[in-house]
Amino acid sequence: MNVDYILGSKEDFFKFLDSIGLKDKVAVLTHNDLDGLSSGLFLEKILEAKRIKVDYIDFLEIKSDMAKEVLVKLKDKDITKVIISDINIEGIDYEGFEEMRNEMGVFLIDHHPIGDKLIDKSNIIKVVSQDCTGLITFILGEDFLDSEEWGWLVCAAIFADYSFRSEKNLRFLQSFYPEAEPDTISSSVPGINARKISSALIYYKSDPRYVYNLLKEKNLEEISETHEIIEKEVYRVVDDFPKSRKYFPKREIYFYEVKSPFDILSYVATLIGGADPDKNILFMMKAKNLVRFSARSSNGKIDMGELMKKGIEGLEDANGGGHIPAAAAQVRSEDAEIFKKRVLEDD
Ligand SMILES: [Mn+2]
Structure with missing residues (x-):
């Protein structure tokens, strides 16, 4: 080739x-x-x-x-x-x-x-x-x-x-x-x-x-054994998503916190975002001293890359960005609320 x-x-x-x-x-x-x-x-x-x-x-x-x-x-x-x-x-x-x-x-x-x-x-x-x-x-x-x-x-x-x-x-x-x-x-x-x-x-x-x-x-x-464990955990979270998500009408974004001992944030985001491409979703997962976000707008209604950049502006030790339909960010734990407010509610 x-x-x-x-x-x-x-x-x-x-x-x-x-x-x-x-x-x-x-x-x-x-x-x-x-x-x-x-x-x-x-x-x-x-x-x-x-x-x-x-x-x-x-x-x-x-x-x-x-x-x-x-x-x-x-x-x-x-x-x-x-x-x-x-x-x-x-x-x-x-x-x-x-x-x-x-x-x-x-x-x-x-x-x-x-x-x-x-x-x-x-x-x-x-x-x-x-x-x-x-x-x-x-x-x-x-x-x-x-x-x-x-x-x-x-x-x-x-x-x-x-x-x-x-x-x-x-x-x-x-x-x-x-x-x-x-x-x-x-x-x-x-x-x-x-x-x-x-x-x-x-x-x-x-x-x-x-x-x-x-x-x-x-x-x-x-490898298959670990896959079964992770799949089970992912589907537990996918089932919980419609029950625990919160809607923010101003930007038409759903917010959902992923709670799991495994780092399944982007796995879950890709799965849910792909299954429901009309929804804009911000996923959050807490890690040790920081909070990570993964954003999806599979139909590209919102430029998630730009929105992540806007969210981290001026925040210390933060980084974020990506593509229009899929992007990610991470901020220090103490800045998570500022980030969320900017992304979900601010003009
Ligand atoms: Mn590669």
Whole structure:
């Protein structure tokens, strides 16, 4: 399959791998979601085939100083070469990313838009957002990966990142699952696998490495067990939604607080928002010292991205934004009421 590269090429990637010597210590850093985990696994397999040992692998959460934070760990472990995947780290923490590139050899593979500050575009592969990183690394590794063995995982990543919306990616998925069609894909094997893995990532929220190892062992049985627990919890909340939601007529928004020991906020928001696209809904979930919000206006009646930005204006340690139909925000616990008032009631 052909990949349309926005930046970099397959040759660049293998040149970088060839630059890795016996004395180098190698790390793989990837995103802590399904696409991230699958690309990390494919990278590890490619490196293994090239007889390069991975000394450290980490699954990162997106946050503003993420490159700086992980750089401390990398230096501590004397890492000299790093491959980063599925994170637009050059956009999120530009300074930290450049600092890392000064200290060690870095190669980035990603499908998010290129950060505006980026000047040095070497050692970076960027592709369109619709080509998930799991797919890109799978294609990069096609000479080294057993596609019979890992087809199920790349297809689950394609489902999870909505990459099947592009014609060529759908055809790729159908080469493994000929019966999968866009309108029935969520009940197809890759759709179900993706939902199971996403549940396992919620269940083991603080330990994505554990889920990574289950994937590596192809232990779908244990993944299914966590899925049942999470599904049950999600449906409990979905049932409670019509009973406990509150309507704010001024903006025509429903407000609902998700109460659960599991981080099911965006799962619930996507499910309820998708099932009732005519409703505008603000979901809230309390975390340790902060409160997180997820907003849906599936028919796009309200620009939720803009509304989230308006809600956090001037609030300390707050962030928020997103797309018109789906957006998110988080604020300190003490600012939650201000945020709610701005979003639900103010002019
Ligand atoms: Mn991704």
